Amino acid sequence: MFDLTQEHRDIQARARAVAEAVAPYAAEADEYTQVHPGVLAELRESGLARHVVPAAYGGASERLDPLAIAVVREALMYSSAHLDSMFGMQGVGSYSLSVGGLEELKEQWLPRVATMDAIAGLALTEPDVGSDLRAVTTTLTADGDEVVIDGRKSFITNGGAADFYCVLAREGDGYSMVLVPADSDGLTIEPGADLIAPHILGELAFHQVRVPSTHRLGVPGKAFSLMLQTLAVFRVTVAASGVGLAQAALDEAVRHAQERSQFGRPLAELGAVSQSLALSWTETEAARSFVYRAAALATEDPLGHLDFSSMAKVSATETAGRVVDRSVQTMGRFGLVRGSAIERLYRNARPLRVYEGATEVLLDSLARRLVKKGR
Ligand SMILES: Cc1cc2nc3c(=O)[nH]c(=O)nc-3n(C[C@H](O)[C@H](O)[C@H](O)COP(=O)(O)OP(=O)(O)OC[C@H]3O[C@@H](n4cnc5c(N)ncnc54)[C@H](O)[C@@H]3O)c2cc1C
16 A cells, blocks of 8 residues: 655645645735745745755755655645745756756755745746747857857746746757856846736746856756656646645535535535535545655656656646536535635646646657557
8 A cells, every 4th residue: 555654744744834824825925926925934944945956955855756745745735826836846947957967056056946045947938839849949059168048938937036047948959958047148037927827927038148058957959858857756746736736625615515505404415516525535535646656656766657747747637627626616606706715726726737748748648658558
């Protein structure tokens, strides 16, 4: 049987304490498109971001532990999407530095990522390039002991708030990554789109941005492997956010169905409502078990189990979408009120199925690998 170890339970308890501390102002934080100071202070105080940085640079474990990160994200997302994003992006934004940066660069930035004194960003998406990242048009050109970056990046989490961005660019026939400090000359950042689930988003424009060649991440022309490694560790943690959100939506529905009566009985005792609650519970528990298992596999060998991480992400985020929709239905007109907890969850559930691999993109690649395996 699979269960969390005491160590993971302790990490989960710490994350739950942070989630509870943020809960009273979670609705306010989730409207923020800049860093919410209260959320940042709680995260700093908690030391949770140490889980997304290797121990050599102030982190919690020698290698990152996706299961630890997953239980944290599940707990944080239960309370606030802003809180989850602030935590998760510290890892997503810095992992290519952790695995591909030069020693000096890592020493310069990673300890501050771990303490949340430096905010990280990952810039892959462009105005005309989303799922098909091999089509990126931003360029990186070597020039003596510097590299020059030109192009645009779009929908970048922490854009405008981050202290550095790990940027994917085309270099000749290949792809390279480079760390660009936010205060680099030639980098301008505009606020991003206003989403149904507000998010810190920026539109980045690179005009002849020069950074030292020592800011390169990974092997020039072969940076796709860094992205794959990032996904292999963090995709399953987005799945965990889906579980946290599904649980929050289910809890809202259960509370309402017990408190409100119609036809002389609590809603929870009306057949269709009880079936709906039980189905949501079943699906949430199934997603949780799968996510923990996939995260444990990713802890052993992240790249070797990327398929499981993808399946877990599809399973948990689609579950979150179904559970929150059912919960809204259970709550009738009260589920439709702007500013209510369930309305916020309904909006927060939606981006999970799009970013870090849209469901259809993941299914497409899983199907290709399944068929190949069967041959
Ligand atoms: C809240 C939020 C935060 C984000 N943060 C970041 C960030 O920090 N850094 C960053 O680089 N990007 C970020 N993004 C961008 C995100 O990574 C992209 O939205 C995502 O990659 C999908 O690209 P797209 O939105 O352009 O959709 P498209 O690529 O245009 O796809 C649209 C839809 O078409 C379908 N589709 C596309 N390709 C296929 C396929 N091969 N097979 C089957 N179906 C397919 C899917 O249903 C998909 O949802 C963020 C997005 C959001 C919403």
